[in-house]
Amino acid sequence: MLDPLMQDFDAQRRGILVALAAMQPRKLVAYLIEAFFHEGSSTGTKLEALDVLVAASAELSGRNPPGGKMVKEPKPHLLTEQRRSTFDRAPAAAADTGRVSVEKTRRWGYRRSRPAVPTRNAFAEVSREMFFPLTRGLIVGGHFELFSHPDASQLVSQLLLALSALAECSQNCEGSTALALELLACSWPLRLSSDAAVRRSALVALTVCLLNVPIDRLSGSDVENIADFVQQCKDTDPDAGCRGAAMELTRAGHALC
Numbered sequence: 001m002l003d004p005l006m007q008d009f010d011a012q013r014r015g016i017l018v019a020l021a022a023m024q025p026r027k028l029v030a031y032l033i034e035a036f037f038h039e040g041s042s043t044g045t046k047l048e049a050l051d052v053l054v055a056a057s058a059e060l061s062g063r064n065p066p067g068g069k070m071v072k073e074p075k076p077h078l079l080t081e082q083r084r085s086t087f088d089r090a091p092a093a094a095a096d097t098g099r100v101s102v103e104k105t106r107r108w109g110y111r112r113s114r115p116a117v118p119t120r121n122a123f124a125e126v127s128r129e130m131f132f133p134l135t136r137g138l139i140v141g142g143h144f145e146l147f148s149h150p151d152a153s154q155l156v157s158q159l160l161l162a163l164s165a166l167a168e169c170s171q172n173c174e175g176s177t178a179l180a181l182e183l184l185a186c187s188w189p190l191r192l193s194s195d196a197a198v199r200r201s202a203l204v205a206l207t208v209c210l211l212n213v214p215i216d217r218l219s220g221s222d223v224e225n226i227a228d229f230v231q232q233c234k235d236t237d238p239d240a241g242c243r244g245a246a247m248e249l250t251r252a253g254h255a256l257c
Contacts, residue, residue: 021056
C-alpha cells in the first residue's frame with residue numbers, strides 16, 4: 001500500500017520549490033533555467049522547471065496570493081444604507097423624484113470599482129534574468145534551441161506560454177515593454193508552425209504582446225501584418241483552438257484588427 005505521506009509528494013515538492021524561488025529568486029531561477037536546458041533533463045523535468053518559474057513569478061508579482069486563492073474585494077454598494085433610509089423616509093409625494101435621483105446615481109456609478117492600490121512588484125528584480133535566458137530555446141540553430149528535441153512540439157508550445165505568463169507578471173515593472181517586444185519577436189515566426197499546439201501558443205503570446213506593447217512602439221506595417229494574419233487565421237486555420245485564439249487576439253487588439 002502506498003504511504004499516504006508519499007501520495008502528495010509531487011505537489012509538496014512543487015510547493016517547496018515555488019516557495020524557495022519566491023524567497024531566493026536569483027538562486028533558484030538560475031538553477032531552474034539550467035535544469036530546463038540541460039541535455040540530460042527529461043521532458044517532465046523541463047516542464048516542471050517552467051511550471052515552477054511561472055508560479056514563482058506569479059507569487060512575486062502578487063498575481064497569485066498565498067494559497068492560490070484569488071481574493072476579491074466585495075463590490076461597493078451603489079447606494080449607501082444611509083441614502084436608502086433617506087429615500088425610505090421621504091414623503092410619498094416625493095417618491096417619484098427620489099426614484100429618478102437613485103436611477104441617475106446608479107447609472108453614473110454603474111460597474112465602477114475602487115481605484116487599485118499601488119503595490120510593489122517584487123518580480124521586477126528578476127524579470128529580465130528569468131525571461132531573456134529562456135528565449136534562447138526559440139533561436140533556430142542556437143546551442144539551446146528546442147526544435148530538434150524529440151518532444152519539440154510540447155516544449156516549444158509550453159515555453160511560449162511560460163514566456164507569455166512572465167510578460168504578464170511584469171506588467172507594472174520597469175522594462176515590461178522590452179519583454180513584450182521580445183515575446184513578439186519570438187512568437188511571430190512560430191505563428192505559421194505546422195503544429196497546431198505551437199500555433200495556439202503563438203497566438204496567446206501575440207495577445208499578451210498587444211496588451212502590453214504601447215501602440216506607438218508598433219509600426220504601421222506591424223499593425224497591418226498582425227491584422228491580416230489574425231483575419232486569415234480566423235478564416236482558414238484548420239484547428240478550432242487556433243481560430244478561437246485568433247478571436248481572443250482580435251478582442252485584445254480591436255483597435256488594430
